[in-house]
Amino acid sequence: MANEKKIPYKIYLEENEMPKAWYNVRADMKNKPAPMLNPGTHQPMTAEELGGVFCAELVQQELDNDTAFFEIPQEIRDFYKMYRPSPLVRAYCLEEKLQTPAKIYYKFEGNNTSGSHKLNSAIAQAYYAKNQGLKGVTTETGAGQWGTALSMACSYLGLDCKVYMVKVSYEQKPFRREVMRTYGASVVPSPSDTTQIGRKILAEHPGTTGSLGCAISEAVEVATSTPGYRYVLGSVLNQVLLHQSVIGLEVKAAMDKYGIKPDMIIGCAGGGSNLGGLIAPFMGEKLRGEADYDIVAVEPASCPSLTRGVYAYDFCDTGMVCPLAKMYTLGCDFIPAPNHAGGLRYHGMSPVLSQLYDDGLMRAVSVPQTSVFEAAEEFARVEGILPAPESSHAIRVALDEAKRCRETGEEKTILFGLTGTGYFDLVAYQKYHDGLMDDYIPTDEELALYRAKLPKID
Amino acid sequence: MANEKKIPYKIYLEENEMPKAWYNVRADMKNKPAPMLNPGTHQPMTAEELGGVFCAELVQQELDNDTAFFEIPQEIRDFYKMYRPSPLVRAYCLEEKLQTPAKIYYKFEGNNTSGSHKLNSAIAQAYYAKNQGLKGVTTETGAGQWGTALSMACSYLGLDCKVYMVKVSYEQKPFRREVMRTYGASVVPSPSDTTQIGRKILAEHPGTTGSLGCAISEAVEVATSTPGYRYVLGSVLNQVLLHQSVIGLEVKAAMDKYGIKPDMIIGCAGGGSNLGGLIAPFMGEKLRGEADYDIVAVEPASCPSLTRGVYAYDFCDTGMVCPLAKMYTLGCDFIPAPNHAGGLRYHGMSPVLSQLYDDGLMRAVSVPQTSVFEAAEEFARVEGILPAPESSHAIRVALDEAKRCRETGEEKTILFGLTGTGYFDLVAYQKYHDGLMDDYIPTDEELALYRAKLPKID
Numbered sequence: 001m002a003n004e005k006k007i008p009y010k011i012y013l014e015e016n017e018m019p020k021a022w023y024n025v026r027a028d029m030k031n032k033p034a035p036m037l038n039p040g041t042h043q044p045m046t047a048e049e050l051g052g053v054f055c056a057e058l059v060q061q062e063l064d065n066d067t068a069f070f071e072i073p074q075e076i077r078d079f080y081k082m083y084r085p086s087p088l089v090r091a092y093c094l095e096e097k098l099q100t101p102a103k104i105y106y107k108f109e110g111n112n113t114s115g116s117h118k119l120n121s122a123i124a125q126a127y128y129a130k131n132q133g134l135k136g137v138t139t140e141t142g143a144g145q146w147g148t149a150l151s152m153a154c155s156y157l158g159l160d161c162k163v164y165m166v167k168v169s170y171e172q173k174p175f176r177r178e179v180m181r182t183y184g185a186s187v188v189p190s191p192s193d194t195t196q197i198g199r200k201i202l203a204e205h206p207g208t209t210g211s212l213g214c215a216i217s218e219a220v221e222v223a224t225s226t227p228g229y230r231y232v233l234g235s236v237l238n239q240v241l242l243h244q245s246v247i248g249l250e251v252k253a254a255m256d257k258y259g260i261k262p263d264m265i266i267g268c269a270g271g272g273s274n275l276g277g278l279i280a281p282f283m284g285e286k287l288r289g290e291a292d293y294d295i296v297a298v299e300p301a302s303c304p305s306l307t308r309g310v311y312a313y314d315f316c317d318t319g320m321v322c323p324l325a326k327m328y329t330l331g332c333d334f335i336p337a338p339n340h341a342g343g344l345r346y347h348g349m350s351p352v353l354s355q356l357y358d359d360g361l362m363r364a365v366s367v368p369q370t371s372v373f374e375a376a377e378e379f380a381r382v383e384g385i386l387p388a389p390e391s392s393h394a395i396r397v398a399l400d401e402a403k404r405c406r407e408t409g410e411e412k413t414i415l416f417g418l419t420g421t422g423y424f425d426l427v428a429y430q431k432y433h434d435g436l437m438d439d440y441i442p443t444d445e446e447l448a449l450y451r452a453k454l455p456k457i458d
Numbered sequence: 459m460a461n462e463k464k465i466p467y468k469i470y471l472e473e474n475e476m477p478k479a480w481y482n483v484r485a486d487m488k489n490k491p492a493p494m495l496n497p498g499t500h501q502p503m504t505a506e507e508l509g510g511v512f513c514a515e516l517v518q519q520e521l522d523n524d525t526a527f528f529e530i531p532q533e534i535r536d537f538y539k540m541y542r543p544s545p546l547v548r549a550y551c552l553e554e555k556l557q558t559p560a561k562i563y564y565k566f567e568g569n570n571t572s573g574s575h576k577l578n579s580a581i582a583q584a585y586y587a588k589n590q591g592l593k594g595v596t597t598e599t600g601a602g603q604w605g606t607a608l609s610m611a612c613s614y615l616g617l618d619c620k621v622y623m624v625k626v627s628y629e630q631k632p633f634r635r636e637v638m639r640t641y642g643a644s645v646v647p648s649p650s651d652t653t654q655i656g657r658k659i660l661a662e663h664p665g666t667t668g669s670l671g672c673a674i675s676e677a678v679e680v681a682t683s684t685p686g687y688r689y690v691l692g693s694v695l696n697q698v699l700l701h702q703s704v705i706g707l708e709v710k711a712a713m714d715k716y717g718i719k720p721d722m723i724i725g726c727a728g729g730g731s732n733l734g735g736l737i738a739p740f741m742g743e744k745l746r747g748e749a750d751y752d753i754v755a756v757e758p759a760s761c762p763s764l765t766r767g768v769y770a771y772d773f774c775d776t777g778m779v780c781p782l783a784k785m786y787t788l789g790c791d792f793i794p795a796p797n798h799a800g801g802l803r804y805h806g807m808s809p810v811l812s813q814l815y816d817d818g819l820m821r822a823v824s825v826p827q828t829s830v831f832e833a834a835e836e837f838a839r840v841e842g843i844l845p846a847p848e849s850s851h852a853i854r855v856a857l858d859e860a861k862r863c864r865e866t867g868e869e870k871t872i873l874f875g876l877t878g879t880g881y882f883d884l885v886a887y888q889k890y891h892d893g894l895m896d897d898y899i900p901t902d903e904e905l906a907l908y909r910a911k912l913p914k915i916d
Contacts, residue, residue: 008472008473008539009473009539009540010470010539012468012470015466015467078550081466081467081468081550082550082551082841082842083842092536092539092540093614111569112842113838113842113843113844113879115881119842152839152842155839156551156839156842174884174888175881175884178884178887178888178891179884179887181888181891182835182838182839182844182887182891183838183839184839377640380571380640380641381610381613381614381640381641381642382614383540384540384541384570384571384577384610384614385570385571386571386637421571423573423633423881423882424881426632426633426636426637429636429637429640430636430639433636433640
């Protein structure tokens, strides 16, 4: 390893260099993401309709396709200072190990107790709820990062927090549950008998272990039927991508400081919150014709919404109580195979990213899960961070590209998003070590079945 | 919260400000720590004798009471850059919550996958082993932080790593085990039938769930009987405190940069590795008469070696195969009550810290575990980090002092060591939440029984 490096192993911005406004990539998109539709009338959702579900300020952010920058309120900026800036890491150790001429950077969002980037939007959403004088918020969580993040934010602001946790995760991840409990949240396994939709799903599918779409339905029902409560969501929505732009803005500021320009930007994609945030300012430059970047979404082969889904209006939830969103989707009943351990299990994709993908402004690849865990372990051993399975999708593609550069001699600059840590995913790691993990990939026939059930919108 | 702060929430040193040499506090001690003795002859251990157990370079560091600074080899400094500098955090959020005029700082060592400061010495010890051409190292681990840290270091350098893990932890912490496995270490529950001493202990105490002292005996036996192997230890030893001085040196550099001077320095103390490292440069100033600090060791009431032990020669291990060390000890057979969940369960204390304590240069307090978890939760909710139970001992005392300052109006500057995260300690948190945790404190009669068995040294 060379002893003198111009660029440090980790770039931390100074506090005064941290973003003061979120960037709304929609402002620079020629083709705006399609509006959400009322599931009954199929007309665009109005601010008033959305206001029954979301806080007023967040509704404005959700609907605003024109304002490029939203000032980050001082209270949120102060909270960000508690756990941000996150480091932009130059992966010298990995480069050395791979003997690649590629320059690898990753933005590491896992240095907070939620274990991921989710806290960036959780605090924003909780802040606006508090500001509106609400008593509490409801949400769903799958693996638990989002639920943990929201619990932390609510605990900090003194808001009540009700989390509907996908039952299989609730049972298999008692520790995530316990962290949320430490932060004073109430956690309910979903589907539950606490909601109408939960009771209906339980009656129809008695043995079900739940799904994100189903937990969303329950959380929305409780929010809309309890005075003083609203619903908050950790991904997919425009507002979430807006808040998560803090990731990309920090990266951009750090890179500009050192004169670094990435050739390739890689992020894992489930609902799109991390990828959307990471790429935001770079995509903005691309949209404005100021620069070009190869932007890659990486999704699990077992839940391939971008690579094998269709771009159509679909429900955001299984219970079909939420608005319809136009997005790349596998169908709102789609649930990845039970052996899928890598997260990123949402049936759809952020409407913003869906539009950008449809416009050819980014590409997508899907990767099988054993290769994801292989990459995770390779990374952990040289970079000292045990990555979340979700993040490891991006690692897989970054490693492959860096190895390709070793063959071609290209000095490509690769940036990827390391969204979080895998400390609560060790059951999955164990499966991988014990050879109990396989790579089930849905067949075309299966996908066609779900696709046939998509709502028909003129 | 004030919007303008002169001191940032987190101070990260620049790479060129990171320590280039470890500081050996023994060089400034008038009363040097007593030498380790050969358990057979009761004569001071020679370098040659120690060389059978430890790497040659580490033996030099262990025995050297005079050299103030040891240069950190470039390879170790490069490894440090992978996960260091660790942040020195100004706990603005906590201060605000407590409404205290005290200024609270903590040095957070948990931002790496070992989850604690242990990696600082693990990489040093693995480096010297590798440099000496060894094939591998053996060690023991209790809660698992040290074992994980050593696995990471060995994996990085391509050394074999055998970890004897206290059986009760092995069974209750399968995830720590899995992390070590990710890093390629072999992990054996102790006592085991793989060693003579393990078989002897199993025969005498068939149902035993093990202890640190017993795991040390096994690891030493394997190291000394396997060609190409040496033993490494994560705490207690002089060399470990030397490596851990990187913590205190970073704190000192960061504080000097901003003109901060702590009035009180608080650290949890099990074997003493974190506390010894944190206080090193401050204690140096105190020893040289350049400054004064109130230095406080915090230990569990259920394992009170400093506050209720005696300063005497004792075995470092249960099997009595290790050298004798003069230290504050409860007796090498002492094991904290089974309900003890807070770590810091070693029967003795670093000889360096023991001597400093005996000389009145630092003080010690003990705290019951439920109050430790109460402090942990209070801290987690405002500072966004779920602390390790070990670290929470220091948090308890820091909170108490900050609250006292609220009453008195003192603008005291408090520094404490936040050694790590509690992500693998959620069984303990759950116990606490469920009201299943109690505060067993050993009686004087119990302690007297163990004390009576101390070896008689003239």
